[in-house]
Amino acid sequence: MFANRRFAFLLFLLAGLTAAGIFRDSPLAHDAGGDEAPPAAPTLDQLASGRLPVVDLGWPLNDTSPYWPAENYLPFRLTTIATLEKNGVLSKAFYCPEHLGTHLDAPNHFEKNQPAVDQIDPAQLFARGVKIDVTMQADADADYRLTRADIDEWEKSHGRIPDGVVVLLETGWSRHWNNYPRYKNQDTTGKLHFPGYSAEAAKFLVVERKAKGLGIDTLSIDHGPSKDFVVHHIVNGAGRYGLENLARLDKLPAKGFFLVAAPIKIETGSGGPARVFAIVPGPAGRN
Amino acid sequence: MFANRRFAFLLFLLAGLTAAGIFRDSPLAHDAGGDEAPPAAPTLDQLASGRLPVVDLGWPLNDTSPYWPAENYLPFRLTTIATLEKNGVLSKAFYCPEHLGTHLDAPNHFEKNQPAVDQIDPAQLFARGVKIDVTMQADADADYRLTRADIDEWEKSHGRIPDGVVVLLETGWSRHWNNYPRYKNQDTTGKLHFPGYSAEAAKFLVVERKAKGLGIDTLSIDHGPSKDFVVHHIVNGAGRYGLENLARLDKLPAKGFFLVAAPIKIETGSGGPARVFAIVPGPAGRN
Numbered sequence: 267m268f269a270n271r272r273f274a275f276l277l278f279l280l281a282g283l284t285a286a287g288i289f290r291d292s293p294l295a296h297d298a299g300g301d302e303a304p305p306a307a308p309t310l311d312q313l314a315s316g317r318l319p320v321v322d323l324g325w326p327l328n329d330t331s332p333y334w335p336a337e338n339y340l341p342f343r344l345t346t347i348a349t350l351e352k353n354g355v356l357s358k359a360f361y362c363p364e365h366l367g368t369h370l371d372a373p374n375h376f377e378k379n380q381p382a383v384d385q386i387d388p389a390q391l392f393a394r395g396v397k398i399d400v401t402m403q404a405d406a407d408a409d410y411r412l413t414r415a416d417i418d419e420w421e422k423s424h425g426r427i428p429d430g431v432v433v434l435l436e437t438g439w440s441r442h443w444n445n446y447p448r449y450k451n452q453d454t455t456g457k458l459h460f461p462g463y464s465a466e467a468a469k470f471l472v473v474e475r476k477a478k479g480l481g482i483d484t485l486s487i488d489h490g491p492s493k494d495f496v497v498h499h500i501v502n503g504a505g506r507y508g509l510e511n512l513a514r515l516d517k518l519p520a521k522g523f524f525l526v527a528a529p530i531k532i533e534t535g536s537g538g539p540a541r542v543f544a545i546v547p548g549p550a551g552r553n
Numbered sequence: 554m555f556a557n558r559r560f561a562f563l564l565f566l567l568a569g570l571t572a573a574g575i576f577r578d579s580p581l582a583h584d585a586g587g588d589e590a591p592p593a594a595p596t597l598d599q600l601a602s603g604r605l606p607v608v609d610l611g612w613p614l615n616d617t618s619p620y621w622p623a624e625n626y627l628p629f630r631l632t633t634i635a636t637l638e639k640n641g642v643l644s645k646a647f648y649c650p651e652h653l654g655t656h657l658d659a660p661n662h663f664e665k666n667q668p669a670v671d672q673i674d675p676a677q678l679f680a681r682g683v684k685i686d687v688t689m690q691a692d693a694d695a696d697y698r699l700t701r702a703d704i705d706e707w708e709k710s711h712g713r714i715p716d717g718v719v720v721l722l723e724t725g726w727s728r729h730w731n732n733y734p735r736y737k738n739q740d741t742t743g744k745l746h747f748p749g750y751s752a753e754a755a756k757f758l759v760v761e762r763k764a765k766g767l768g769i770d771t772l773s774i775d776h777g778p779s780k781d782f783v784v785h786h787i788v789n790g791a792g793r794y795g796l797e798n799l800a801r802l803d804k805l806p807a808k809g810f811f812l813v814a815a816p817i818k819i820e821t822g823s824g825g826p827a828r829v830f831a832i833v834p835g836p837a838g839r840n
Binding site for chain 1: 594595596597598600601602603605607608609611612613614615621623624625626627631634635637641642643644645646647648649650651652654655661662663664665671675676678679680681717782785811812813815816817818819820821822823824825826827828830832834
């Protein structure tokens, strides 16, 4: 009787401590791949008070910023309206194609009856993020496309891609950002060469993993040589968005981060320059 | 001895349940002014999975969008580069003054040696928010300026404004948004008339409450008749930003919400169109 009571007492002690989260941050609480797992439940209050690292995934806009190289596209242009010296205030105006620099492709970019950039539900602009790194493959083949096998490989290492994330594809292409000819990599026939998603991979991520959006560190989620823009059609046809010309994907872990994608709110716009921030709790964010 | 053991047992049960957060959402856990208190620690995961209401505080940009009415300023202009019918893709380009529509004033707008819009530390763009409502005062006086007494009154009702928030001033002016002449409210001498912050209030919020930024639902954080833009100088001089032409401030509670301010990343820009989102946990967000 005495021994029984003592046993129950110890059981309660253990239950209480577990419920209180005493063991939450111990190695016991993590699975085998726990090196990239974020601490439990990072809060908005931690974010608002500067206690979570924020990585800016955008490039600054200037007159050398890469843009989609097609007819009627012109570079970003900034003009000064007023200066501190002459007018007591600094103020400028700018011209910009929607699909220039770090930007969002709205669902109406390639598909009818899909929302314009100003009509995207704000809830879609906040998401968990995962990153798939194909830098090595893209180094060997500039036209490389993410395969289903690459995704399987990722899931084997990091677990199932959760529903409703934004997927970011790191190709290493951002090292060419400051050299537009190298970045678009146009051959003598006019064909572009840079990596992207395959149709199969995009369909899997959008349909089977319900991705809110697909992002990349190149000019397009379709690889350079594409003429049918099949990946754009898959993504936009499902009402999802693309994020292109992303910066600093090398600063992100494979998983365990959060994304904010904030495109300029152009009425009827097919997309536009966007601020994209990654919030990276845990050790990975502290670099 | 038996009674003592029983007592200790019950104590442990209570401690365990309390630590486990069983009582966290009970009325016992809230203080007297709990009607506006958010649920404990809303998380990024809740935000990313659509479980927290997001209020879009921005207006869509079009050719009737209000802008600062001064020399060299032109309206927003959208041109179509390609269409689905002709080109298989919808794509546009736009012209925009930096200080048009819902936008952010960077610290370099009115002050030398302060960061441009692309140089603002991303950590400054995430903040807790408070809203001060002077709709009644502004109804009686279009040139009304928020006073120190208004802030004292707010703090008496809602508690001390925490350090590092973004303060939003609701004046009711957004009801004139779709009528630019009424919104800027220019008299026959050219003077503008709409409400704003007083220098005293701005200084208090920036210095004593370390506000990251000041926002408003009018063309300017300075009230319409201002010629010295003293509030801009106070805010920008302290390295802080302004948020102007905000929408839907009437949807926000006085406190207990979070803000994301995401301005277009123009290199050397004095500001620019911004997406501004409020995340409103708790009952206030469910309207």
